Amino acid sequence: MNPFEKCPVCGGAMTTRQVEKILSGGGNTASLQVAAEVCLQCGEHLYTKSMVLSFEEIRRKLQAQEFSHFKRIGQSFTLEDGWPEKAAKPVP
Numbered sequence: 001m002n003p004f005e006k007c008p009v010c011g012g013a014m015t016t017r018q019v020e021k022i023l024s025g026g027g028n029t030a031s032l033q034v035a036a037e038v039c040l041q042c043g044e045h046l047y048t049k050s051m052v053l054s055f056e057e058i059r060r061k062l063q064a065q066e067f068s069h070f071k072r073i074g075q076s077f078t079l080e081d082g083w084p085e086k087a088a089k090p091v092p
């Protein structure tokens with residue numbers, strides 16, 4: 001089933017792919033593999049309505065520091081102050 005027949009951006013043909021999506025909120029990130037419709041011409045990614053709602057729910061949980069349904073796979077970091085490359089700064 002393909003809910004998107006043509007790319008809304010360029011009119012190109014769409015195909016279903018498994019893609020990695022990274023969501024963040026509250027300084028936390030979650031990586032997931034999801035089905036997306038990908039434009040063969042411009043690379044636009046489209047998701048179903050229920051998938052978009054899932055992304056919103058995941059971002060909300062990350063923001064709220066609520067980690068039920070999440071599995072820890074690593075840690076994420078930002079820089080401390082004083083990194084030698086002055087053009088690189090910690091995220092606020």
Ligand SMILES: [Zn+2]
Nearest residue numbers: 007010039042
């Ligand atoms: Zn396109």
